[in-house]
Amino acid sequence: MDDFVFQTYGTSFDDIAPGINQRVQETAVAGEDYLTTLQRILSSLALTYQQQQLMALNIERAKRGQPPVDIAQYSGIGVNVGLNSSTQNLVMWGGAALLAAFVFSSLMKR
Numbered sequence: 520m521d522d523f524v525f526q527t528y529g530t531s532f533d534d535i536a537p538g539i540n541q542r543v544q545e546t547a548v549a550g551e552d553y554l555t556t557l558q559r560i561l562s563s564l565a566l567t568y569q570q571q572q573l574m575a576l577n578i579e580r581a582k583r584g585q586p587p588v589d590i591a592q593y594s595g596i597g598v599n600v601g602l603n604s605s606t607q608n609l610v611m612w613g614g615a616a617l618l619a620a621f622v623f624s625s626l627m628k629r
Contacts, residue, residue, distance in 0.1 A: 525553040532557075 525540070533540045539557070547556040577587040 529553075 525543075529540050539560075542560060543553060543556045546560055547553075573588065573590060580587060
């Protein structure tokens, strides 16, 4: 771990989160710089924290007899891509109207 970021900010990072430098050194894979390893560790911690929060929320909901929270609703997992049928119809009729207006204006210019 001999990169610029570690040499410059390593002490500060360890002051903020004691032991983080040791954890980064233990977790780093060959050829990976300090920031990449740190980012990977922090992403993992954030995901774990979010999962713990969701689990606690769903346990509270279960105690109240409510169904669990649908994670796809909040996480973007399972997001529908595309237009719903109402929007598709609006686009189709709007396109037809524009085409008709274009043809009509072309005929009027003759």
